[in-house]
Amino acid sequence: MKATPPQRRRGPRLVLLALVLCSLLVPLAFIFDRAPTGYVTTDERRRQEVVFHSFDPVEPIGGGGGGGAVDPVPVKVPVQDAPKKISNGSSGVPPPQHKQIDRPPLAVSVKPKVLPVQRTEPPKAVKGSTQRTIEVSKDIKKQKKDLKPDEVENLKACQLEFGSYCLWSTEHKVIMKDSVVKRLKDQLFVARSYYPSIAKLQGQEALTQEMKQNIQDHERVLSASSVDADLPSFINKKIEQMEHTIAKAKSCTVECHNVVRKLRQILDMTDDEAHFHMKQSAFLYNLGSQTLPKTHHCFSMRLTLEYFKSPSLDSDVYPARKFNTPNHRHYVILSKNVLAASVVINSTVINSKEPANNVFHILTDAQNFYGMKYWFARNSYKKAPIHVVNYEEMILDKLPKFSTRELYLSEEFRVLIRSTERPTEQTRIEYLSLFSHSHFFIPEIFKDLKKVVVLDDDVVVQRDLSFLWKLDMGDKVNGAVEFCGVRLGQMRNLLGKTKYDPKSCAWMSGVNVINLDNWRRHKVTENYLLLLKQVKKKDEVSLREAAFSLSLLSFQNLIYPLDGRSTLSGLGYDYGIDPEVAQSSAALHYDGNMKPWLELGILDYKNYWRRFLTREDRFMDECNVNP
Known part of the structure; x- marks a missing residue:
């Protein structure tokens, strides 16, 4: 048989080479994607900033917080300063840790077909208080009593551009430790400013050479050392030499404007660099708040996998009529986060006087449906029936022609309000959380129900909520906490030509009583x-x-105003909440970017959420989930 010529074997080699190149390029793609290590980008709760167009000024409206033009800035930020709410309840705080009861593992059978996953990118939840408006500057001063007035204004300006990241960065500000490196850089800036002027002077050749040498020595040291620990042992001698050289340069007669111009250039470059790093840090902060931790992603995937390894869970323990009985107390939760939904349910039933009379309906998407179903089949919540609903499937069935089929969580908006008279002095930022498009199809999904309470998945209940079911709402539809710091008349450029009462207050999602009839x-x-x-x-x-x-x-x-003291908001952005107020509130709302299940969460408030979290679960241990 004839041997194949060598040139004809190049095809497989080229294919192999191409595969090797691809294997190298794929990791590079992840590097340039700038996603933080240990996190997986998902659509769990996307807090994407949506910037509105600018608006023409409008005349201030009586009441509320005197306004002017309204600039709802992003849908993004969760944090911020909003008035606080106090609870209606009077009993003590729930016991520290409550465990849920695991049902015995189920063995294997035939699985239903998995629905195609539709990725969506929703945001999150609410904002707080009512009756009055607290300006940003006042809240900041309360949180940071040691800040000077100009620092408060700088922080407010930072919030206008970067939102809640500025609050987080202020709380996590790192004190400069490498003072020697900083001193070297300062000396280098001053020497570079004087060098061009000294080099032009007659008879100063020796000083020019000395300054040039010292500049080069400093640059060489700083190129190899970024912290004090890396500096060479002779660095103090170098600092003294540079100090002596700078002193001689200052004694020379030079044109001041040249030195000032050079220093100004350095200052501008430093400001630009600082702003760049600020933008980069804000980007990473928002990315961290928009992504699900790798451990939580593992947890969700393990639950989904176990669902298909176990017997079919379609035959629910509770009969279908249990989920449609009008005389029960029905709660609706929109969520893609298993742990968040379980905390809402656990905290509600533990503090309920009649837990078995509560029925929970969890609306989720196709991607998380099976994991949710498996989790709530394995865990018991004081015999309260739990109904997991594939929202996408329901909408496709109920409204096949409607384009908005994805599950959106409550939308958050950052609203900038400027006074027409004193725009600089009376500028304030407010945060509102409103229903998303998904909420408007709840009556279509629950056609047999007359009344439901809608809870955001970042809510922790601390008191019995039975009083919500006793409210006589009359002809109203939505029982919600009003926020009169923002009135509809201040947003006429946004609301268009539709007729509305300009004095009407905005309202907030979080804990809402809905009369479906x-x-x-x-x-x-x-x-x-x-x-x-x-x-x-x-x-x-x-x-x-x-x-x-x-x-x-x-x-x-159509809004029925709830008592603003029943829900305390701001636990996802406000560092100044009084622990006594938090403990006495009927419900806590972690509206803001700093959710309690994230590393970014405010440490002082995490315990309120953690105590209702199921700890002893093998999937949490295997995935190292420890919020």
Whole structure:
């Protein structure tokens, strides 16, 4: 047989070479993606900043917090300064740690077909207080009593650009430890400023050479050392030499404007570099708040895998009629986070006087449906029935022609309010959380129910919520906490030509009582769809941005104001919350970027959330989940 010529064997070699190159390029793609180590980007709760267009000034409206033009800045930030709420309850705080009961593991059988995963990128939850508005500067001063007035203004300006990152960075500010390195850099800046002027002087050749040599020595040391521990032993001698050289340069007669110009250039470069690092840090902060930790991702995937390794869980322990009985207390939770949803349910049933009378409906997406179903089949919550619903499947079935099929969590908006009279002095930032597009299809999903309480998945319940079911809402639809620091008349540029009461207060999601009968009678969903058709939807960002105006207009004159003291908001951004106020509140809302299950979470508030978390679970141990 004839041997194959060597040149004809190049094909397989080229293929092999291409595979090797691809294996090298894939890791590089992850490096340039700038995702932090230990985190997996998911659509669990995307806090993407949506910037609104600028608005024309409007005249201040009486009441509330005197306003002017409103600049809802992003949907992003969770944090910020909002008035606080105090609880209605009077009993003590729940016991420290409550464990859920695991059901025996189930053995294997035939699995249903997995629905295709549709990725979405929702944001998160709410904002706090009512009745009055606390300006940003006042809140900051309360949190940071040692800050000077100019520092307070700088922090406020930082918030306008970077949102809650500025609050987080202020609390985690690192004190400069490498003072020697800093001194070397300062000397280098001064020497570089004087060097061009000294080099032009007649008879100063020796000083010029000495200064040049010292500059080169400093540059050489700093190129190899970034911390004091790395500096050579002779560094003190170098510092003394440079000090002596600078002193001689200052004694020379030079043109001051040249030195000033050079120092100004260095200052501008330093400011630009500092701003760049600030932007980079803010980006990483927001990325950390928008991504699910790797351990949580592992946990969710393990639950999904175990679901398909175990017998079918479609035959629920509770009969279907249990989920549709109107005389039970039905709670609706929109969530993609198993642990967050379990904490909401656990805290509610533990503090309920009649836990078995509560029914929980969890709306989730196709990606997390099976993991959720498996988790709540294995854990018991004082015999409270738990109904896990595939939201995407329900919407496809109920409204097949509607384009918004993804599960969106509550949308958060950062609102900048400027006074028309004194725009600089009376500028304040407020944070609002409103219903997303997903909330408007709750009546379509639960057609047999008359009343539900909608809870965000970043809420912790500390008191019995039975008083919510005794409210006589009359003809109103949505029982919510009002926030009169923002009124509809201040946002007329956003709300368009639709008729509305300019003195109406904004309201907040988080803990909402929904009268479904009134909802259907007032045709809230139909009105919402009509308003949605008028919105120019360029992409998902613009669609989610539209939730601001649609939520406010859809419930115009249909809000039943709840007592603002029943829910304490701001635990996801406000470092100044009094522990006594937090413990006495009926519900805590972790609205903000710093969620309790994230590393970014505010440490002082995490215990309120952790005590209702199931700890002894093998999947949490295997995935090293330890929020």
